[in-house]
Amino acid sequence: MENITIKVLASRLNLSATTISKALKDSYEISEPTKQRVRALAAELNYTPNTYARSLRTRKSETIAVVLPEIADHFFALVINGIESVVREMGYHVLIYLTHEDYEREKEILQYIKNGRIDGLLISITKNTITSDHIAQLEQENIPVIFFDRIIEQLQVPKVVTNDFESSYQATEHLLNCGCKKIGVCTIFADLELSKQRIMGYKQALKDNHITIDVDQVLCCTEDDKTYDQIYHKLQSVNRPDGLIAIVDKLTLPIYQACENSGLRIPEDLKVISFSNNPSASILNPSLTTISQPAFLIGQAAARLLINSLGPKYEQVQQDITIIPSELIIRTSTSLTNR
Amino acid sequence: MENITIKVLASRLNLSATTISKALKDSYEISEPTKQRVRALAAELNYTPNTYARSLRTRKSETIAVVLPEIADHFFALVINGIESVVREMGYHVLIYLTHEDYEREKEILQYIKNGRIDGLLISITKNTITSDHIAQLEQENIPVIFFDRIIEQLQVPKVVTNDFESSYQATEHLLNCGCKKIGVCTIFADLELSKQRIMGYKQALKDNHITIDVDQVLCCTEDDKTYDQIYHKLQSVNRPDGLIAIVDKLTLPIYQACENSGLRIPEDLKVISFSNNPSASILNPSLTTISQPAFLIGQAAARLLINSLGPKYEQVQQDITIIPSELIIRTSTSLTNR
DNA sequence: ATTATTTACTTTATCGTTAACGTAAATAAT
DNA sequence: ATTATTTACGTTAACGATAAAGTAAATAAT
Numbered sequence: 001m002e003n004i005t006i007k008v009l010a011s012r013l014n015l016s017a018t019t020i021s022k023a024l025k026d027s028y029e030i031s032e033p034t035k036q037r038v039r040a041l042a043a044e045l046n047y048t049p050n051t052y053a054r055s056l057r058t059r060k061s062e063t064i065a066v067v068l069p070e071i072a073d074h075f076f077a078l079v080i081n082g083i084e085s086v087v088r089e090m091g092y093h094v095l096i097y098l099t100h101e102d103y104e105r106e107k108e109i110l111q112y113i114k115n116g117r118i119d120g121l122l123i124s125i126t127k128n129t130i131t132s133d134h135i136a137q138l139e140q141e142n143i144p145v146i147f148f149d150r151i152i153e154q155l156q157v158p159k160v161v162t163n164d165f166e167s168s169y170q171a172t173e174h175l176l177n178c179g180c181k182k183i184g185v186c187t188i189f190a191d192l193e194l195s196k197q198r199i200m201g202y203k204q205a206l207k208d209n210h211i212t213i214d215v216d217q218v219l220c221c222t223e224d225d226k227t228y229d230q231i232y233h234k235l236q237s238v239n240r241p242d243g244l245i246a247i248v249d250k251l252t253l254p255i256y257q258a259c260e261n262s263g264l265r266i267p268e269d270l271k272v273i274s275f276s277n278n279p280s281a282s283i284l285n286p287s288l289t290t291i292s293q294p295a296f297l298i299g300q301a302a303a304r305l306l307i308n309s310l311g312p313k314y315e316q317v318q319q320d321i322t323i324i325p326s327e328l329i330i331r332t333s334t335s336l337t338n339r
Numbered sequence: 340m341e342n343i344t345i346k347v348l349a350s351r352l353n354l355s356a357t358t359i360s361k362a363l364k365d366s367y368e369i370s371e372p373t374k375q376r377v378r379a380l381a382a383e384l385n386y387t388p389n390t391y392a393r394s395l396r397t398r399k400s401e402t403i404a405v406v407l408p409e410i411a412d413h414f415f416a417l418v419i420n421g422i423e424s425v426v427r428e429m430g431y432h433v434l435i436y437l438t439h440e441d442y443e444r445e446k447e448i449l450q451y452i453k454n455g456r457i458d459g460l461l462i463s464i465t466k467n468t469i470t471s472d473h474i475a476q477l478e479q480e481n482i483p484v485i486f487f488d489r490i491i492e493q494l495q496v497p498k499v500v501t502n503d504f505e506s507s508y509q510a511t512e513h514l515l516n517c518g519c520k521k522i523g524v525c526t527i528f529a530d531l532e533l534s535k536q537r538i539m540g541y542k543q544a545l546k547d548n549h550i551t552i553d554v555d556q557v558l559c560c561t562e563d564d565k566t567y568d569q570i571y572h573k574l575q576s577v578n579r580p581d582g583l584i585a586i587v588d589k590l591t592l593p594i595y596q597a598c599e600n601s602g603l604r605i606p607e608d609l610k611v612i613s614f615s616n617n618p619s620a621s622i623l624n625p626s627l628t629t630i631s632q633p634a635f636l637i638g639q640a641a642a643r644l645l646i647n648s649l650g651p652k653y654e655q656v657q658q659d660i661t662i663i664p665s666e667l668i669i670r671t672s673t674s675l676t677n678r
Numbered sequence: 679a680t681t682a683t684t685t686a687c688t689t690t691a692t693c694g695t696t697a698a699c700g701t702a703a704a705t706a707a708t
Numbered sequence: 709a710t711t712a713t714t715t716a717c718g719t720t721a722a723c724g725a726t727a728a729a730g731t732a733a734a735t736a737a738t
Contacts, residue, residue, distance in 0.1 A: 052395040344723095
């Protein structure tokens, strides 16, 4: 079957290839009757332009890459939904790359996508990303980059995040209001800016409420396969918390399991709040109080920023940070109980 | 900043562009010393080939598209993980397109990606996809297509699915073994082949156990916003089931909520099994008995089939179906209770 | 010693599209 | 009536890579 190219259309209509190209772009240089003939034949033969030829010529691919740690995570899935909603409207395409929290893999990917292929990049770094050269390099090649959620603070690149500090502060105050005396916080991503912010928010809330900060109540589970044990151990200890903030959704499972297995009752013995977007939070037993992050909106905002920066004017995107607030959704896991 | 192309390398080394190209491909036509010089300079200048130029010439893009209804669904997220694991190994790239269960959107997307851009397609159709012309058309353009999970039975295209019939049969027998007398089944995707298979499996199990099939126990919730009401209503009725099979994960939430709100106890009053890959199944209360689909393996198998069909030999992929079995994971929601 | 083959390249053409520039005919301006 | 401008196209070249075909020099075969 013959490949339908612009040349085929041209020879059939006794026009030049350029004229076809211009006609299909609705250029003012082409007369209306000619445009109609061209469009009619293009439709009849089901012509679609060859992406590669076009991109080679125009140096635009209408394709962006999304690089992120994980997709089987409701937060990131929702972010992608947000990105897709914008990208679709703008007629762009999305390449997805998963790092699986592997820093080396992240560097590989960025190397991979450098030449051609993408017009811009949305990225959420791995928990181990320590340098930013691989990202800065893309910028040097004039590929705009936007960070979302997991950012590198120092890099002069637009960022879209939630109000990590404030929402953690708010969560801590909520636990205090529920009568908690010893509040702990737990993370698995010690080095991420968002973890630091959330822990700072927690500490600030304690400080503002004149409560001494006990470093022992900040639990960093950095080794994946020991997370459960560390939590279980903590909840068994004499110095166990009576309120716990989980900085990531992934901690919900081990926390609930550790309580189940150690006989601790939620919320009677331990009140729990988790940063989470998981819809099953409402049918857990007890239902889980969450800080629900605006994942969809983060995706949208990041995608808009990126696509705007690809526009014709190319005004150097100002180095800025977009903050979209999270929402505290109070459920049973922090219910008041009389003891 | 000058763009590093093959020509730049060529002029710097006093070689022709073709020689550079061949050297970088480790062609036998180029001498070892020359290859080394070329590789050294390429590395020094951080050369990466222009994807579009290459794809235009070779008619290969090393890119596949994945078209699927939804990403914020643990099953599909795991499928993507599986796909990514294979694609990554093979050096391919993945474009993601979401249909959001919109059939028109699905057609648009396929039109969209027709020319150039992708070498092959992995697709799981929307709940409303009734014709297959848009898919057959891609095949005509020599773009191989593989179905996964949600297939069109009639289309002569390789398919990767789980054992829908058998696992549903097995689930039904499990409920019978737990003493259920009136087993219901519930779906939101009446027209999908997988729904039909699962319902057939359920019916066959009843038949084989000499139980009359009551069509009233097959609940099709086709309108999204009425799902909860229909389930609630069903569970309130005189003819309510004492065992329920949920054909998709999305039904877990409304079923648990309806039980909560109507005072039905799981598993005492109603035993529940759901097709689900959601990790929170184990911390629901009661924990949920699931048929866990091999999502990751489905993704891998589909991706392998596709990429193999892109290979040089291009032996017409046999019209076949790959079936990867699901696993019944028994938890508390189907525990035996004495009544 | 002559021819055949191999080695290591180069030249040319092309993938499909579009940017840049060119031009004949028609229309408008003076 | 002459020049200027506009309209509606066409020609050429190029994006960067590679397939196809060509070639000089070196080596092997007879």
